[in-house]
Amino acid sequence: MLRLSRLTDYAVVALVRLGRSDGVATTPGIAAAIGIPEPTVAKVLKALTCAGLVLSTRGAHGGYRLSRPLAGISIAEVIVAIDGPIALTSCVDGAVGCESQSLCPMAGRWDPVNSAIRDALTNITLADMEDAAIPRAFRVAAPVPVNEEI
Amino acid sequence: MLRLSRLTDYAVVALVRLGRSDGVATTPGIAAAIGIPEPTVAKVLKALTCAGLVLSTRGAHGGYRLSRPLAGISIAEVIVAIDGPIALTSCVDGAVGCESQSLCPMAGRWDPVNSAIRDALTNITLADMEDAAIPRAFRVAAPVPVNEEI
DNA sequence: CCGATTGTGGACTAAGTTGGTCCTGATTGC
DNA sequence: GCAATCAGGACCAACTTAGTCCACAATCGG
Numbered sequence: 001m002l003r004l005s006r007l008t009d010y011a012v013v014a015l016v017r018l019g020r021s022d023g024v025a026t027t028p029g030i031a032a033a034i035g036i037p038e039p040t041v042a043k044v045l046k047a048l049t050c051a052g053l054v055l056s057t058r059g060a061h062g063g064y065r066l067s068r069p070l071a072g073i074s075i076a077e078v079i080v081a082i083d084g085p086i087a088l089t090s091c092v093d094g095a096v097g098c099e100s101q102s103l104c105p106m107a108g109r110w111d112p113v114n115s116a117i118r119d120a121l122t123n124i125t126l127a128d129m130e131d132a133a134i135p136r137a138f139r140v141a142a143p144v145p146v147n148e149e150i
Numbered sequence: 151m152l153r154l155s156r157l158t159d160y161a162v163v164a165l166v167r168l169g170r171s172d173g174v175a176t177t178p179g180i181a182a183a184i185g186i187p188e189p190t191v192a193k194v195l196k197a198l199t200c201a202g203l204v205l206s207t208r209g210a211h212g213g214y215r216l217s218r219p220l221a222g223i224s225i226a227e228v229i230v231a232i233d234g235p236i237a238l239t240s241c242v243d244g245a246v247g248c249e250s251q252s253l254c255p256m257a258g259r260w261d262p263v264n265s266a267i268r269d270a271l272t273n274i275t276l277a278d279m280e281d282a283a284i285p286r287a288f289r290v291a292a293p294v295p296v297n298e299e300i
Numbered sequence: 301c302c303g304a305t306t307g308t309g310g311a312c313t314a315a316g317t318t319g320g321t322c323c324t325g326a327t328t329g330c
Numbered sequence: 331g332c333a334a335t336c337a338g339g340a341c342c343a344a345c346t347t348a349g350t351c352c353a354c355a356a357t358c359g360g
Contacts, residue, residue, distance in 0.1 A: 007348075
């Protein structure tokens with residue numbers, strides 16, 4: 001299925017959410033807003049902090065905020081932050097442990113594929129996804145339309 | 151990790167192998183050639199047959215052969231044959247069952263990403279991968295000059 | 301200075317998926 | 331008729347993922 005982890009999906013939602021809140025946002029706040037259990041959101045945000053995509057402030061009145069605008073964050077970065085390096089097979093570049101590495105006829109075979117995927121993902125930013133996410137016909141050049149009922 | 155199943159990897163190896171054998175190749179033959187357990191190879195070949203990428207002949211002296219030259223088979227086809235449709239999230243186009251579908255702020259969000267990936271994978275053929283797979287310096291007169299040292 | 305709020309870090313458990321095996325048939329050629 | 335080969339499915343084991351929980355550190359407000 002070539003699927004990435006659900007956590008990455010959550011990360012994108014959380015990031016877009018952060019892009020809409022002006023100040024800092026707390027874990028419970030984000031969790032409630034996007035309908036994902038709080039500890040899971042915390043886990044995702046922790047990973048994003050480590051990757052430098054969001055900045056955290058500890059203590060009371062703390063929370064998270066974006067380190068860059070959404071347009072400056074590529075999907076590839078999010079995936080790497082949550083899922084680890086982008087490589088379709090476990091048998092990547094310098095990876096050791098491929099049991100039949102010597103006679104493995106596909107050594108290096110996937111490299112061009114990996115590169116192609118990486119390129120594709122690097123060229124899509126969170127801002128692009130935010131645009132694509134709104135299925136309604138309402139969308140009219142609003143820069144940050146926080147149109148979420150409920 | 152955005153990884154695809156190992157079975158897909160096997161499929162590529164098996165297909166490339168089939169591209170080199172002139173006549174038909176049997177399951178045990180391929181299994182021995184590429185160093186993968188026989189039942190597993192059989193499973194992969196069955197899936198490839200269903201997808202129409204290889205043709206099977208039953209009975210004694212039967213076996214498998216490519217339905218098209220390697221250059222006419224894209225990676226995307228192989229992945230679809232083995233792993234199913236290419237979609238990074240379970241929450242695809244018309245997919246139902248996304249529990250929070252109504253308030254899910256990312257409905258349709260991944261579509262551009264999926265398309266980008268699909269395009270990238272469609273533009274790479276098995277022939278390309280075969281070229282990339284040979285680490286030796288023997289390769290001469292390659293039509294597509296993949297100049298990657300090591 | 302103390303307590304409430306919030307992020308940090310790790311361990312742990314449970315569930316789902318994948319990979320691999322096996323068995324029983326159906327088909328073809330000798 | 332027998333051997334070789336593909337077809338199709340059921341089945342089990344192992345790994346990965348995702349979700350939860352707990353104890354701790356930091357900051358702010360009173």
